[in-house]
Amino acid sequence: MSKWRTSLTERISYGLSDAADNLVFQMMTTYLLFFYTDVFGLTASEVAILFVVARTADVFESLIIGIMIDHTKSRWGKSRPFFLWYAFPYVIFAILTFVTPTFFPHAGKLVWAYVTYLGLGFFYTAVNLPITSILPTMTDNEQETTLLGVIRQFFGSSVQIIVAVFTLPLVQLFGSGDQQKGFLGTIILFGIISLALILNTFFHVRERFTDKTISHQPLKSVWNMLKQNKPWIVISIVIFLYWLTTSIKNQTTVYYFKYVMRNENLVSIANGFTFTALLGVVAIYFVSAKIGKKNTMLIGIITGFIGQAIISFGAYTQNLPTIFTGIFVNSIGNGFIIGLVSIMIADTIRYGTSMGIQAEGVLASTDDFGVNLGLGLGGLITAESLSVAGYSSNHVQTASAISAINLNYALIPLVLYVVMFLILLGYNETKITEAIRENTN
Numbered sequence: 060m061s062k063w064r065t066s067l068t069e070r071i072s073y074g075l076s077d078a079a080d081n082l083v084f085q086m087m088t089t090y091l092l093f094f095y096t097d098v099f100g101l102t103a104s105e106v107a108i109l110f111v112v113a114r115t116a117d118v119f120e121s122l123i124i125g126i127m128i129d130h131t132k133s134r135w136g137k138s139r140p141f142f143l144w145y146a147f148p149y150v151i152f153a154i155l156t157f158v159t160p161t162f163f164p165h166a167g168k169l170v171w172a173y174v175t176y177l178g179l180g181f182f183y184t185a186v187n188l189p190i191t192s193i194l195p196t197m198t199d200n201e202q203e204t205t206l207l208g209v210i211r212q213f214f215g216s217s218v219q220i221i222v223a224v225f226t227l228p229l230v231q232l233f234g235s236g237d238q239q240k241g242f243l244g245t246i247i248l249f250g251i252i253s254l255a256l257i258l259n260t261f262f263h264v265r266e267r268f269t270d271k272t273i274s275h276q277p278l279k280s281v282w283n284m285l286k287q288n289k290p291w292i293v294i295s296i297v298i299f300l301y302w303l304t305t306s307i308k309n310q311t312t313v314y315y316f317k318y319v320m321r322n323e324n325l326v327s328i329a330n331g332f333t334f335t336a337l338l339g340v341v342a343i344y345f346v347s348a349k350i351g352k353k354n355t356m357l358i359g360i361i362t363g364f365i366g367q368a369i370i371s372f373g374a375y376t377q378n379l380p381t382i383f384t385g386i387f388v389n390s391i392g393n394g395f396i397i398g399l400v401s402i403m404i405a406d407t408i409r410y411g412t413s414m415g416i417q418a419e420g421v422l423a424s425t426d427d428f429g430v431n432l433g434l435g436l437g438g439l440i441t442a443e444s445l446s447v448a449g450y451s452s453n454h455v456q457t458a459s460a461i462s463a464i465n466l467n468y469a470l471i472p473l474v475l476y477v478v479m480f481l482i483l484l485g486y487n488e489t490k491i492t493e494a495i496r497e498n499t500n
Contacts, residue, residue, distance in 0.1 A: 064203055070210050072263035073190075073197070076142070077215030079256035080187045082249040083153040085222035087179075088434060089330075090242075091156075092310045092442060097452045098238045099159050100168060107442035109172060114435020117180045118428055124184050125424030128192050136266035138193035141185055146257040149182035150250040157246040159239040180431065186257055188424055195405040196266040202348075208402035209344045216336045216394060222249070223309075223330035227323070291407035293486045294400070297356075297479055298429030301396055304475040306437025308367075311467040314445070318456045319464055320377060332386040339394020343402075352399055352406070353488040357480065359395025364476035366392055371469035396479075403486075410491045441467050 065073075095106045124141075131137045156175040160168055190211065198204060226245055233248075234241025312330070317323040339359060347355040366389025373381030448463035450456060456464070 064200065065198055065207065069197070069263055069265065070207060072260050073194075073207055074210035074214035075256045076190045076260035076264075077211045078218040079253040079260070080183065080190070081215045081218040082222060082253045082256075083149075083179075083246070084183065084187075085219045086157075086226060086246060086249065087183075088306055089223055089309045090226055090313065091176075092438060093313045094157065094238075094242055095172065096442075096450075098242060099172065100165070101172060103442045103446040103450050103452075105169060107439050107446060109169075109176060110435055110438030110442060112173070113176050113180050114431050114438070116177055117184060117431035117435070120181050120184050121188065121424040121428040121431060124188050125192070128189060135261075136193075136196070138189035138196065139261060139264060139266055141189040142257050142261035145182050145185035146254055146261075149179075149186050149257070150254045152178040152182050153250050153253070154243070154246055155179075157242045159243070161239070184431070187430075190260075191401050191404055192408075192424075193264060193266060194401055195408045197264065198267070204405050205344055205347060205352075205402050208405070209340060209398055211401060212340045212343075212394075212398035213337060216340055216397070220330070220334050220336070223333060224327050227313075227327055288407055288411055290403075290410060290486055290488075290491045293482060294403050294407060295429055296482050297396075297486075298400055299433045300475055300479040300482065301393075301400075302430045302433025303437050304433075304472045304479070305393070306434045307441055307467050307475075308472045310438065310441045311464055314464050315374065315468045319374075319461055320379070325379070329383065329386055332383050333390040333393075335387050336390040336394035336397070339391045339396075340398040341394075343395060343398045346395075347399070351488050352403055353483065353486050356396055356399045356403075357483060359392045359399070360476055360480045360483065361392070363389050363392030363396065364473065364480070366390065367469075367473045367476060371473055374465055374469040406491055410494055440471070 092106060092110075095101045095109075096103055101109075128137050128141065131140065133140045135143070152175055156172075156179045158171075158175070160171050163171060194204060194207060194211075197207065229245040229248070230238055230241030232241070233244025313323065313326050316325040316329065339362070343355060346358070350358075366385050366387070369385030369388060370382055371385075373379070373383075373385055444463045444467060445460065448457070448459040450460045450463070
């Protein structure tokens with residue numbers, strides 16, 4: 060095994076790349092549906108269609124960006140220049156997405172939402188996918204790869220918690236009761252910080268372990284490798300299921316506390332308990348060294364399921380301490396899951412290299428592919444179920460609407476954890492580890 064180690068500056072800069080993206084991404088996953096229905100002025104049905112269109116486009120964009128990375132030749136490498144090229148448009152479109160053009164008629168606002176949200180989806184992929192694709196080229200040391208993945212997720216999860224907890228208070232601070240101004244002021248603040256952190260990543264990370272002798276393979280050869288790369292297929296499905304679960308639950312959280320518990324201020328308090336995800340992320344480095352990455356993620360899924368079961372009981376009994384306890388436990392499990400994603404994707408990239416195909420862009424695209432598809436279907440399920448149930452923004456909800464909110468917040472995620480667990484059982488870690496070690500020796 061190689062003894063290569065990255066510097067502390069490079070490790071921190073790599074981790075901050077995910078923090079940068081999550082400043083905007085967490086607002087998308089947690090508050091954008093609420094923003095569109097209760098602030099921007101779209102109907103739940105219109106948002107459901109928008110999410111489907113945007114996520115369908117993102118599925119293709121992930122592959123396109125992946126191919127672009129694999130065929131990029133620059134003095135900075137293949138993945139690294141994307142941080143420089145796309146940071147500015149990413150932040151601009153993030154801000155525009157949360158602009159409410161009140162002078163537009165309803166049809167004009169709908170067009171605005173489509174243009175800005177579709178643009179944001181593309182540029183998010185352009186700055187996020189390289190975070191995963193660059194990882195296996197920074198070091199060829201397995202323990203170092205795990206450490207970098209843990210550092211990345213530690214910063215990413217930290218920012219997710221910060222955004223989840225402080226977004227609504229910041230909206231109140233910047234808007235003084237006007238949520239249109241409040242959301243815009245908040246995203247401008249997050250956007251400026253995000254831009255600085257993305258550019259910092261560009262300046263301080265390096266690509267070192269790219270095998271130029273097998274780069275830029277024809278797509279047909281890459282496709283044949285993907286079909287044989289079963290670990291990649293399995294982890295891709297797990298990523299999709301995780302983000303489907305996260306999307307459905309996160310987007311329903313604000314609705315649950317606003318309309319079921321009738322106290323929107325509880326959202327920040329509830330999200331504060333997600334800080335325990337950091338415990339799961341940090342534990343990965345130590346637990347995976349003893350029992351392996353697959354078993355560590357399985358433990359995370361089981362823990363997430365137990366926490367979600369507690370949340371479900373608390374949600375239907377409207378018992379706050381039980382809900383908060385469930386969030387506390389569930390978040391630890393989620394920390395294990397999401398913290399291992401980029402690390403296991405890096406392993407599948409190296410596994411593909413052992414077959415003679417280095418396509419870190421295409422294989423890493425599965426991360427954004429799963430995120431986008433999960434968010435799209437999650438947004439569709441949540442928004443359409445609310446629409447069918449008769450949801451009406453800023454009004455007392457009917458019994459059927461309350462039932463739909465409870466279903467999305469509590470029970471659907473519970474079922475998805477079970478499916479996630481069963482799928483991950485098909486991940487053959489022994490085979491992939493042996494192939495990687497044989498290829499590096």
